[in-house]
Amino acid sequence: MGEELRRINTRGAGNGRVPSDTGRRRGAVDWIACGVAGLLLVSSTACAGTAAVPGKSAVESASPGVAPPGSATSRSAPTPVAAPTAALTGASAPHKQPAYASKALEVLATLPVKGRAPKTGYSRGQFGQAWADVDRNGCDTRNDTLRRDLTAEALKPGTRGCVVLSGILKDPYTARLINFRRGADTSSAVQIDHVVALSDAWQKGAQRLSPAQRLAFANDPLNLLAVDGPANMQKSDGDAATWLPPNKSYRCAYVARQISVKASYALWVTRAEHDAMARILADCPGALAPTGRQPTTPAPAAPPARKAPATAPAPVAPAPPAPVPAAPVPAAVYYANCTAVRAAGAAPIRLGQPGYSSKLDRDGDGVGCE
Template identity: 65%
Template structure:
């Protein structure tokens, strides 16, 4: 009897266990059916939840072009990574330029700023002709120079507010000169001595610092700053001073106290004048490697060509100026093509 009871108890326990498992399975099935019914027809079963770290991670944005990726052209990420800076008030920029005394002019020469009117942008055209093409109208260009060499044109001179007819030639080219708005000598005395040779070459040929202007007025200006010289055309003075400020700020140069005060006085009459942006020179047609040096123009009438016995030689324009011989014209003793940067027959202008 005890064995039967024991076996009965075991069988009863097994039966109960099987019943519980059957009931649990049934309940699970009912719950699954119920959940599916509640989800509605056509609804996919819910996926397993993603790991917490992945769920919290933000969506990856397209790689900017500056980092080597290819941004989606249909999104704003395709815009250039560096937008042009907004124009700044000249008075505000002036306030950022250091005010110091003028350094000694010791060691200055035009050669410190590299070859005159070099083709720094490698467009096959020297800087002087680049500026003439930019600033003159009604241009006549020399054939077979890829629209580089300017033979004639009309300049609306900003310094005098007059129209000047430009005609290329030994005796006529100086009527229109390319002015360094911040003179090279002035720059040398206000920080350019610390620039590298490459930076000084860029400074001397930077379109931002260059304007085609009336030749005699440019000679009158010489290397004056805003404290000693301003354009006779008063309506251009605000733009002139703003350009000087822009150039000095761009190259890390300083101003003297007198220069600063003169600039501030000019801008007080036009407080919202902004600093100009860089002005790239127009490219000649069909860019190609720079053409070979042009043949020197014929001497002007009445000027005898140099004879073989002529022994005058100047190593550079600084030497010619020191000897009081500058400018040198084609046919005069000491003239060499290498010293005539724009090949207009006048060296060391």
């Protein structure tokens, strides 16, 4: 988001640090553009030249259809479908393609439509440390995202493959090729954008999230893109009603990603924002939204106990007691890393289970923290 990236760390290349961001190493966690099972994106065939929303299912820790607390609007989430396997094409497509689920228009229909809440109390600090190393891979979120989104990148020796010194960005917002070079006067040419700006999120439901959920939101690869710096500054904290990428071929993917992020964190949209999104998607009605974590599924109902026959020639053993249904899982389940998963006794965690995310599933086989 533009307002945050004005403050990116531009210390010299010699100090071994660079403005930070989310994600993991390329090939590890690519929520934004990875082909990880359980993720969602917009297909290039459905939306000419577009990429999809991050690559997850329709929710982060709450179902996309779950309205924020106190909201009168709550609809059922669309049923995920099998992920296509065709690779993305187009000038601004990410390097890799996440899995797909529901159509972006269907997910949009689940988002509550409300007015903006006051911005009172908002600060960057409400979303935790900027570009924190949330996945504990020893590298900040900014560098994780640069490694994911750049090509031909050069890494700084002695940083365990973390710090990006240079690379080439195929910018989705402008469709330009940008040469990135780390340095006090050059790093800002490529910035990491919060697709749903932090300030916008704060005014549309993030005030009600826990500090841990807001930290996850600010560092979620689904909500992060390496983009042209000036375009990001122009966007600032605008929503789809006030700013869209100059690259029109990317607008379907951009809007679909915003929808997925908002669904993943149970945020809402304003009427103007909703209508702008619907207008963009009208040109690509088959566009698929990448999503966050898979929605939790209710525990199966216990089968009814069988009744003994009215008359029996001999006594029969009593029917076994019906299994006790599992306790309901809270809507918001978040694990910062595999250590937290194991501490909670949830390892290995599988695709579709509460708290599963692609960052916990390094090899993308649907089983994390093995």
